[in-house]
Amino acid sequence: MASLVGSRVERKEDKRFLTGKGRYTSDINLANQTYAIFVRSPHARAQIKKLDISKAQKSSGVVSILTGSEIAEDKIGGLIAGWAIRSEDGTEMKCPANPPLAKDIVNFVGDPLAVVIAESLEEAKSAAEKVSVDYKVLKAVTSTADAMNGDTIHEGIDKNLCFDWLLGDRQKVKEAFDKADKVISIDIINNRLIPNAMEPRACLADYNSASEEITLYTTSQNPHLSRLIMSAFGNVSPEHKLRVVAPDVGGGFGSKINVYNEDIVCSWAAKKINRAIKWVAERSESFLTDIHGRDHVTHAELAVTNDGKFLGFKNETIANLGAYARVFGTVTPTYLFGPCATGVYEIPAAYSNVKAVFTNTAPVDAYRGAGRPEATYTIERLVEKASMELGIDKTELRMKNFPTAFPFKQTLVHTVDSGDYIAGMEKAKQMADYNGYEARRKDSESRGKLRGIGVSSYFEACGIAPSAAVMSLGCGVGLWESAEVRFNPTGQVTVYTGSHSHGQSHQTTFAQIAADELGVPIENIDIVHGDTDKGTFGMGTYGSRSLTVGGIAIVNACKKIVEKGKRVTAKMLEASPEDVEFKDGEFIVAKSNKKKTIGEIAFACYLPGVRDEMKSPLPEGEEPGLKETAFFDPSNFSFPAGTHIAEVEIDPETGEVKLEKYTACDDFGRIINPMIVEGQVHGGLAQGIGQALYENAEYDETGQLMTGSYMDYTMPRADNFPEFNIGYTCTHATTNPLGVKGCGEAGAIAAPPTVMNAVIDALGGQEITMPATAEKVWKACKNLKKSNSKAA
C-alpha cells in the first residue's frame, strides 16, 4: 500500500464546503430560541451613571434584559489572562477585572453593558435602541507609545502598565555593545491589525432544565479549553454540566481562541430564562470587539563588527494590550515574542524588554503568528539596515550569522532541534533568481519606476507545548493534546481529536496519518472534533500546534492499537506477540507466514467468541473492543524556518507599490499533504503582505475606530498578489515521531519584513511604517527626488 503521507490527497472537507453543506453556528436553530442583541458602549472610556431599561422592557417581544448588575450578583466570573507574567523587578503583572457585562465603567468602544433578549432579532434590535444609558465620558487613552503618560484607566494600575518584563541579560549586552565597531538602531511600529475571519463570531446557548446542562454552540478554535475556562473561571456551570460544541468554523487566526463576553452571557442567560439564546455578530461588531493583533512600538539595536558579525541585540518594546488582558494577551508580547527577536542568528548577548500597556481600545491578543511576526519584523528590519550601513550583501550578512550546527542554542530561550538555514537561503536565492535582480531593476528604471528587493529569514517557535515548559513560564494550563482512535466492529475507524479545524483541513491531514499508521483506506477513516461530548480533551488549535502535538497523539494512539492487534493476532494464530509484524494493515507471523487483517482483528475484538466453542480470540486478561487513547506532551516546541524574498516596483508619481515577485522557501519538516501546506502558506502570505501594504486598524484620539468597515479597512484581495513561488527544504524535526514542524503561521511571520525590506530598498533606505500605503511611499519618493537632485 502506497504511503499517503506526503501526497496531495484531495480534501475530505471540500465537498461539504463547496456545496454549501457546511454547518456553522449560525446555521443551527433550536425550537423556541430567542435572539440576543448586546448594548455596547459608544465611548472609549466612560462611567455608567445610570442605566435605564424600563422603556426597552416594554418594547414588543422582549423576553429579558440583563445588565452588569445581575451578572455581578450571580458571581459570574470575568474574562481572564491565561498567562501570568512577572515584571523585571519580580512583581506580578497587574490586570483589571473584565466582567462580561460592564457595570460601572466601560473601557473601549464596543464594550458590552447589557443584553436584550427577544422573540425575534428585529424586536431585540429595536428594544436595544430604547435602552438609555447616561454616561460620564472620560478622557480616553489610545496611543501605544504614550499610554504610560495618560490618565490611569484601571484603578490601581499605575501608568497603565500591566508589566515591565525582561528576558536576557542587560549587563552582558552592555559589554557586547562596548566591544562593537558599529551599532545599528531602528525605531519601528508594528501596526495594529483586525483578524477578519470570514465567519463572524456567533453563539447559541441552550439549557435543559431537567438535566441542568448547558449546551453552547460557538465559533471557537478550542471548545475544550473554552469549557474549562467558562467553568473554572467563569462560574457558568460545572464542567460536566456544560457542553461546548464548535461546529464548522469559518476561520479564526487566533481571534476565536478567547472565550468572549457573548459566550458567557448567553450561556448564563439561557439558564436564567430557561430558553435557547442565539447571537450572531454583525460585521461591525467583529471589527469593534474581536481581539485585534500586533500593535507594538519598538526601539531595537544591533551591535556589529565591521566585517558583519553580530555581537549583541537590544529590544525595547511597548506592547498595547487594549482595554483588558485576555487569554493569550500577555504571553503574545512576551514569551512568544521576546525569545524569537534574535531571529535565526547566533548573537552572543541579547535582551528583550517589553512594557505592556492598557489603552481604551479593543483587547489585543494572539493573531496568526502571535508575537513571532513582531519579533521577526524587528530583527529582520534591523539586519537589513545593517546590511545597508555595512555595505555587505543582505544574503551574505545573514548567512555569516546563521548557526551551522544543530541543535542550535538560541540566545534567549530556545534550543532549536533541527534546521539548515544556509541551504534554505541558497535555495530561496535560486528560486527568486536573486543574482538576476540587477537586470530587472534596470528594466524598471528604464520605465521610470523604482524597484526594490527584500529578503528575510525567520525561525519561529510553534507547536505550542510542552506543558512543563509553558507552565514554568506562567501558562495557566498544560498544553498537551489527546486523541482517541476507535475501530468499529466492521473495520472503519473514527479518530477523535482535541484539536479543532477552522480551515486547517484536519479531516484530511489527520486521516492521511491514521491511514498510514493503521493500513486502513482513507475513505474508512473519519476525523471527529469540535465537541466536548465527543472525544477526550484538547487544548485547541493555534500556534501551529495541531499536527505537531495533536497529530502525534493520533500516531501514538494508533501505535497502541497496533500493539493490541499484535497481541490478539498472536493468540489467534498461536504465535508469540514478538513474532507478529504489522505492515499495510496486516498482522503477519513471520515464521508461519499466517496473517490477519486489521479489520479481522477489530471484528474479533468486538465479537470475541465462536459458536459451539468456549473460546476467545483475546489473550487472557485482554479487554474486548479496539479503542485506544493517547495524550501527547512533546519535549520541545517545534521550529519551522525559512527565507523569503520579495521584489516590488514603485510608481514614484503615485506611490503605488506593486508586489512583483514573492518567493517563499520554508522548512516545515516532513510535509503530510503538500497541497494543504501550500494553502496554508498562501493564506499566511496574504495576511503578512496585507500587514505590510494594506491593513491598519486606526483609532482616533477619542478612541473611535476609524477603520470599522471594509470601506476603510483594507483587506487585501487576490489581485493584490503575484503568483507565489513556493518551495521547501525539509529537515525533519527530531522531537516528534513524524518529524513535522507546523506551517500555519510562517507566511504571516516572514512576509511583513520581506515586503517592507523590498519597499525600503526601493526607497533608498528611507524608513517608512507599515502599511506602506501609496501616500506614504509617494512622500518618500518626493524626498528621494529632492536628495538625488541635491546630490547631483
Add this chain to the structure above:
Amino acid sequence: MKDFNYHSAKDIKEASKLSSSNSAFLAGGMTTIPSMKLGLASYKDLINIKNIKKLSGIKVSAKSVTIGAITKHVEVANSKEVKKAIPSLANLAEGIGDPQVRNRGTIGGSVANNDPSADYPSACIALNATIHTNDRKIEASKFFKGMFETALKKGELIEAIEFQIPEKSSYQKHPNPASRYAVVGVYVAKHKKDVNVAVTGAKPCVYNDKDLSKALSNSFSSSSIQNMELDSSDMNSDIHASAEYRASLVVTQAKKAVDAC
C-alpha cells in the same frame, strides 16, 4: 432596519405619484439598502423603479449617447455601442465596485446619489451631459450641487442621461484600496472647442478643474500640465489621503488620462 412600505411602480407617473418627502426610489439598492441596514437612512416608502421599461436602454446618435436611468453598470460596461462611441465611459462602468455591485447598481442611482467619490458624476461633467428628468432637462454643470446634493427636487425622477460624444476621452481612477471608490478620479474629454477635466474624489463634490482644462485646451499634451501644482486648500483630507496627496494625484491622473487618449 426600520419597517417601510414597499411599492413597485409600473410607470413614471405612478412612481412620481407614490413619492413623498419621506420616500426613496429603489433602483439597484446598492446605496439605499446598506444605508438603511446601518441605520444611516430610513424611509416610509421605497418605490421600486426597476420595472419601468421606459427608464432602461442605451441609444446612440451621431452626437450623443443616451442611457436610461435604470441601466446597470454591467450593461454600460459591456455595451458595444457605448464602447464604440465613448470607450472611456464603458471603461469607467467596468471599474465601478465589484461584479455584484455592477450587476445591480444603476447609472441613475449613482448620479442621483452624487457620492463625492463616485465615478459617473465625473463622466457627466466631462461629457457635457444632460440629465433628463420627468420634469425637465438639467445640464450636468448645474446638476451636482455639493456633497450628496443635486439639483433634483423631492420626488423628481431621472429618466435618462445624455452624454455628448467627445473627440477623445479617458477616465483614470486611483482607487481607494479598501473600498475601491475613487480617492481621485479624473475624466479628461477633448471636445471640438475645449477640454473638460472632471475630477471626482478630490473635493466634496465633482468639479471641472479650470486650470487643467485651460492648459489642455491650449495644448492637448501631458507635458503641458507636467509641472502644475494645484491648490489643495479645499480638497478632502481623511485617513486614506491628505489634501496635498489628492492635489498631486489630480495632476498625475490627468496626465495619465491625456496620455491614454
